[in-house]
Amino acid sequence: SYYNYRVIIPNERMGIKLSGNYVIKVFPPGQPGSPVLTARFMVTEDRAAIDAMTRRPPPGEFFNTGQQVEINVNISKIPSRDPYNEFFTFILRNGSFNDARENLKPEMVAGSELRYTSLSGLNIFYAGNEYRYFDTRSIKYSREFIRKTEYMGGRYHFFLMPSENREFKPYFYWKDFNGKYYVAVQDGRDMDTEADYVYVYFTMPSMDKIPGGKLYISGSFSNWNFTPENRMMYNPAKGQYEGSLFLKQGYYNYEYLFLKDGAKSAPPSFFEGNHYETENDYLILVYYRNNRERYDRLVGSVVINSTRSGGN
Numbered sequence: 001s002y003y004n005y006r007v008i009i010p011n012e013r014m015g016i017k018l019s020g021n022y023v024i025k026v027f028p029p030g031q032p033g034s035p036v037l038t039a040r041f042m043v044t045e046d047r048a049a050i051d052a053m054t055r056r057p058p059p060g061e062f063f064n065t066g067q068q069v070e071i072n073v074n075i076s077k078i079p080s081r082d083p084y085n086e087f088f089t090f091i092l093r094n095g096s097f098n099d100a101r102e103n104l105k106p107e108m109v110a111g112s113e114l115r116y117t118s119l120s121g122l123n124i125f126y127a128g129n130e131y132r133y134f135d136t137r138s139i140k141y142s143r144e145f146i147r148k149t150e151y152m153g154g155r156y157h158f159f160l161m162p163s164e165n166r167e168f169k170p171y172f173y174w175k176d177f178n179g180k181y182y183v184a185v186q187d188g189r190d191m192d193t194e195a196d197y198v199y200v201y202f203t204m205p206s207m208d209k210i211p212g213g214k215l216y217i218s219g220s221f222s223n224w225n226f227t228p229e230n231r232m233m234y235n236p237a238k239g240q241y242e243g244s245l246f247l248k249q250g251y252y253n254y255e256y257l258f259l260k261d262g263a264k265s266a267p268p269s270f271f272e273g274n275h276y277e278t279e280n281d282y283l284i285l286v287y288y289r290n291n292r293e294r295y296d297r298l299v300g301s302v303v304i305n306s307t308r309s310g311g312n
Contacts, residue, residue, distance in 0.1 A: 050072075050300050057124050066276060099265040134254075146160060199246055207239055
């Protein structure tokens with residue numbers, strides 16, 4: 001059995017006065033230095049009007065593998081004496097801060113409009129591939145990509161089929177959740193209290209261990225972080241990478257990311273491939289800070305989709 005906690009913000013005990021970035025941390029009693037849960041959220045003023053689209057990059061390195069995000073921001077409702085230095089923009093592919101474009105300055109200011117084009121190349125992303133997925137909503141019925149389910153040590157264990165290396169495969173579309181997940185259970189009625197925690201096992205065949213970095217299972221279930229829990233280990237005897245995750249039952253999107261030694265971000269590459277046709281969401285965040293204020297105001301945000309913004 002489980003306890004299920006829920007909080008809605010704002011509430012009768014707490015309100016939010018300022019726009020910007022926030023983090024919620026949940027600690028066990030008496031352990032203020034060991035959070036068991038961290039969640040990020042943002043509050044926006046919606047004073048800047050954002051017009052954005054994606055397009056295929058010009059011929060070159062990213063022509064077949066990338067997506068370019070072009071942005072125009074109308075700041076007529078925000079008095080600014082120095083828009084080049086008072087505004088900065090973040091672009092997140094599928095909501096992930098991994099490989100985000102951060103602190104972008106406008107390349108051009110025309111009246112009350114900030115323009116971010118392709119001049120610098122900083123707004124071009126590797127497009128990745130459609131996300132892999134697995135479904136653990138039922139312990140009674142097998143789902144696609146589930147090789148077997150076993151009950152051991154008081155827990156259910158889901159063993160996935162060996163993953164396919166898609167790095168050099170042609171692009172193939174299927175509908176995904178762009179790296180997200182949702183908790184659900186089909187053998188019960190209340191997902192909050194009846195969805196169980198289960199182990200999920202992953203394998204990626206590889207003749208050799210890839211030098212110079214580490215391989216991770218990535219998705220919103222891990223907040224896109226690179227942690228020991230979602231790292232895969234190479235098994236030379238079996239010629240494969242292996243990993244496991246302890247997750248609540250549900251439907252999950254994921255991908256494999258190779259983090260090079262010393263790097264803090266990892267664009268899709270090994271085992272996944274990049275295709276300009278891939279369907280992605282892009283979250284655009286516009287911040288404003290002048291000399292009189294001591295914090296960064298989030299004055300505009302929008303989500304655009306690469307297949308519905310007229311770009312590909």
